[in-house]
Amino acid sequence: MVSLSQKLIMSLLLGCYFPGTSILAQTDWRNIKTGWEIPTRTYADQPYILQTEDGAWLCILTTGVGREGEPGQVVAVTRSEDHGRTWSDLTYLEPADGPEASYAVMLKVPSGRIYAFYNHNTDNVRWVKGDSAYFEDGKCFRVDSQGYYVFKYSDDHGKTWSKQRYSVPVRAFDIDRNNAYGGDIRFFWNVGKAFFHDGKGYVPLIKVGGFGEGFFTSNEGALLMSPNILTEEDPTKINWETLPEGDIGLRTPRGGGPIAAEQSYSVLSDGSFYVVYRSTDGHPVYSYSRDQGRTWDQPQYKAYANGKLMKHPRAANFAWKCKNGKYLYWYHNHGGRSYDDRNPVWLSGGVEVDGPDGKLIKWSQPEILLYDDDPYVRMSYPDLVEENGHYYFTETQKSIARVHQVDTKLVEGLWGQFDEDQAIAAGAVLTWEDTVGFQTSTSKMPTLPDLVASDSDRSDHGTKNLHAGFTIDLQMKYQSHGEGKILLDNRDKSGHGFLVKTTGQRTIKFTMNDGRTESSWESDPVFRNDEYHHVAVIVDGGPKLISFIVDGQICDGGEVRQFGWGRFNPNFRNARGSDLIKIAPDVSNLRIYTRAISTSEAVGNFLAR
Secondary structure (H helix, E strand, O other): OOOHHHHHHHHHHHOOOOOOOOOOOOOOOOEHHHOEEEOOOOEEEEEEEEEOOOOOEEEEEEEEOOOOOOOOOEEEEEEEOOOOOOOOOOEEOOOOOOOOEEEEEEEEOOOOOEEEEEEEOOOOOOOEEOOOOOOHHHEEOOOOOEOEEEEEEEOOOOOOOOOOOEEOOOOOOHHHHOOOOOOOOOEEEOOOOOEEEOOEEEEEEEEEEEEEOOEEEEEEEEEEEEOOOOOOOOHHHOOOEEEOOOOOOEOOOOOOOOOOEEEEEEEOOOOOEEEEEEOOOOOOEEEEEOOOOOOOOOOEEOEOOOOOEOOOOOOOOOEEEOOOOOEEEEEOOOOOOOOOOOOOEEEEEEEEEEOOOOEEEEEOOOEEEEEOOOOOOOOEEEEEEEEOOEEEEEEEOOOOEEEEEEOHHHHHHHHHOOOOOOOOOOOOOEEEEOOOOOOOEEEEOOOOOOOEEEOOOOOOOOEEEOOOEEEEEEEEEEOOOOOOOEEEEOOOOOOOEEEEEEOOOOOEEEEEEOOOOEEEEEOOOOOOOOEEEEEEEEEEOOOOEEEEEEOOEEOOOOOOOOOOOEEOOOOOOOOOOOOEEEEOOOEEEEEEEOOOOOHHHHHHHHHOO
16 A cells, blocks of 8 residues: 555655645646546556545546456456555456456445456457457457456455355347347446445446447446345346346437437436436437336436537546535547547536436536636546535546545535526636726736746756636626727737637637737627627636636537637747737626636626626
C-alpha cells in the first residue's frame, strides 16, 4: 500500500492537494491528473466503488497486462480505508493467466455479503464470428464480451472471495437468437451499478447483436432480477428473472440507431425506475418503468428542464441518486456519434417533479466536472461515492484509474439552479449600467488575468499554466447589421484585447488577441432580432474552453454543429488591451469577472437580472 506520506510528497510534486491538509492547491482540481490513483496493471477500466460494512471503500475494476480486450484481462478488487487516497494491493477474482474475466459490478446485501458479477470466457473461446468486412476471414479475436455471466461473493468486506463461481441464467431475446450463433453463444457485457428495491436485487446487462463496424453492431439493455438474493445464503438457490418482459430490451427511440448500451439505473422516491444510456444518435436516451423494470415507457432522447435535447456521443453516461434525494448526471455535452471526444466531462443536476404517471427528473444546465490537458484523452466509466457530505468521482482513461474529490459548491449549485431566489454572482470587477441611453459609452477596463506565464522556478523558464479565466456578462439588444456590429471592444492599436460583436447570423462572436495569438468562438444562432438577451461569455483557463450561456441556456451547437463550446489556444497569454472598454448602445448592462464564473452563476445572473 502506498503510504499517506508518500502520497503527500507526490501531491507536492504534482501540485495537487489532499482535502483536510494544509497543502494549497497549485492546479485546477478538475484536471484528472490531480486525482488519487487506483492500482491497476497496464489496462484500467470501470473502477466502481462500494462502501463496505467495515467502513472501507471496495473498488472493483477490469485490468490486464495488455490493452482493452487482449488476453490477460481480469477482474480485480482493491480496498481503501482513507476515502480513496491510498489503496491495498490488487486481489484477483480469477487467475490473471486464465480465460478473460471482465466488466464487473457489485451488489451488497443486508448481511454485508458482497456479490461481484462479471463476464467470464469459461469455455476459453479464442474467436467468434464477426462481419467479414471488418474482420479477416470473419473472425473476431477479441472475446471479452461473450461467454457466461457469473458471480462470486465475499463475506469479509472484499478481502477474500469464494473459490467457486456461479452462473446467472439469462433469458434469450431476439437479439440473441438473431446473432451469428443463433443464441448458442451469447454476446454481452456490463457497466455501472447493481441495486436493490422492494426486497429484490437487480443487476444490469447489455446484450450484443454482433461484431463489426464500431466493434458492437447492435445493443440493447436488460435487467436481471432476483427475488431472493437479499436473503438467500446458498448461492445455488438464488433465483433469477430476465427483464423486461417480452423479446426486446431497452432500445433507442423509434427511428434511432442500433446502439442502445450501458444502461444506468436509478430508483425514484415513488419506486419508479429511471434509466439513461448511450446511442450513436448524438443524444442520450432515457425511459421510466412504473412496474419495477417489467415494462418501460417508449424510450426518448434526454432533455434539459426547458425541453431542449441534451447532446452526447457514444460514451458512458451515468446518473446517480444522491443521499439528499437529488440526482447527478455525467455526460459529454456534444453531438458526436463515435467513441471520441470524452474530454471534458460535464455534470448536470436533477430534481424530482410530479408527472402524469409518477415522478420525473428535471435536469439543470451543466458544469465542467473533469478534463485532461490533452483533448484526445478519453475519460469514462465513472462512479460516484458520497462520504461525510463530500462527493467523490472515479474515472479511467483506460490506462490509469483515479478518484477525485470535487467541489461541493459546484455540485450544490447545479440543484440551486431550480431555486426561486437567485442572486447576482459576486466578485465582478466591473459593473456598468446604461444611464444615458442609445449612445456609445466607455468605461475604465479592469485588468484581466494572465492565463499562462513563464515559470521562474524552471531553469528553462517554460510555460506555467495558471488555470485562470475571465467572464463577460452582459444584457444586450440583438439587432441584425449585415456583417455584424461591435458590442464591446477593449483592443489597443496593436489588436491586443478582446472584441464582442454580432454576426448578422443570429450569433455573437467573441475574439481575444494577446499580440501573438488570436482565438475566437461564436455562440449558437439563438438570438432574436430586436429582442433583449442575457449573454455570458466564459473563458475557462483550466480546460481552455470558451463557452456561451444565452438566456440561461448553455450553447451546445444545437442542430447546426457538434460542439457549442470551443477550445482556445493553450498558449494564449492574456486578453489585456486598452485601459478603456467601448460599449455599444445595444448593451444595457455589463459585468466583467476576473474568473470563469460557473454555469450556475451565469444562470443565476440571467434569472436575477
